[in-house]
Amino acid sequence: MTQPLTPAGAAPGTAHRTDLWKPVLLRAAAALVFGAVTVFWTSPSVEVMGWAGGLYLLATGVLAIRGIPAAGLGQKSPAGKMLSAAGAALAGAGVVVALLHTDLLFGVIAALGLGVAGVLELACGLRCRGGHVLARDWIASGVVGIGTAVLLPFFIGLGAHALLGVAGGGAIISGVLWVLSGLTLRHDARPVPGKP
Numbered sequence: 001m002t003q004p005l006t007p008a009g010a011a012p013g014t015a016h017r018t019d020l021w022k023p024v025l026l027r028a029a030a031a032l033v034f035g036a037v038t039v040f041w042t043s044p045s046v047e048v049m050g051w052a053g054g055l056y057l058l059a060t061g062v063l064a065i066r067g068i069p070a071a072g073l074g075q076k077s078p079a080g081k082m083l084s085a086a087g088a089a090l091a092g093a094g095v096v097v098a099l100l101h102t103d104l105l106f107g108v109i110a111a112l113g114l115g116v117a118g119v120l121e122l123a124c125g126l127r128c129r130g131g132h133v134l135a136r137d138w139i140a141s142g143v144v145g146i147g148t149a150v151l152l153p154f155f156i157g158l159g160a161h162a163l164l165g166v167a168g169g170g171a172i173i174s175g176v177l178w179v180l181s182g183l184t185l186r187h188d189a190r191p192v193p194g195k196p
Contacts, residue, residue, distance in 0.1 A: 020133070023067035025182035031175030032061040038168025042161075046101045049160035053106060053167055059112055061091030064117075071134055079124045079132070086120035089113050106163055107156035111149040114170070118145025121195025137181045144174045 034056035041048065065087035073080040093113025097106055122142025128135040148170030155162040 007168070014016060014073075015033060020070045020072075021062060021182045022065075023070050023096035023138075024115075024134075024178055024185060027060060027063045027067065028175045028178035028182055030056060030063060031171040031178065035168045035172035035175055038164040038171070041164070044129050044160045044164055045128075046103060046106075046160050049106055049164050050097055050101035053110055053164065054094045054096070056094065056167075056171060057090045057097060057110065058094030058194040061087040061089070061094060061113075061117070063087075064090065071132070079128055082120045082124040082127070083138075086124070089116040089120070103156050103159060106160075107152050111152040113149075114145045114152070114167075115149030118142045118147075120150060121145065134181065137177065140177050141174050144177070 034052060037052050040042075041052075044052070065084055068075065068080050068083050068087075073083065075081070075084060090113050093109050096109045096170050097113075119142065121138045125135045125138030125140075127139070131178060148167060150156075151170075152163065157168050
């Protein structure tokens, strides 16, 4: 017999599908690819910073929104609304950052998008704590997003390389956390063979 993925007595609507690991790993991949770009691109221009950061924020926002149904959350549930708003904040910030390229704009808009999304994910994680398998991951992701958002404005004067370094550092941390979560979910979703 397999253990339930959602604890007994959990709030209704928090049961997720067994393929929840897929959107979680996709989100992790987006973060890690962006993090790798920031590490290996030694002298990025403002345009590279805008496009790379914008595409990362946009992809993360879209993947966060698309992962809501797999998490077993309805779009109209409080947690679903919070995660939808978080994804929309990231996607909106991504579009602005990708189209308008300045250090100041990147530092402010990316910080706003990450900060709003971080606060909403943290609130969702705290609200669902003990009732959803991703609650701790939302809390951790929210804290990383808020931390990155707080740091970004202090690096505006240092240029594109420093801004990408801060954003990429946050992306790598959250990417690693989401990889661990996705692999754990994948492992837990496997059927357990019967005992002889």
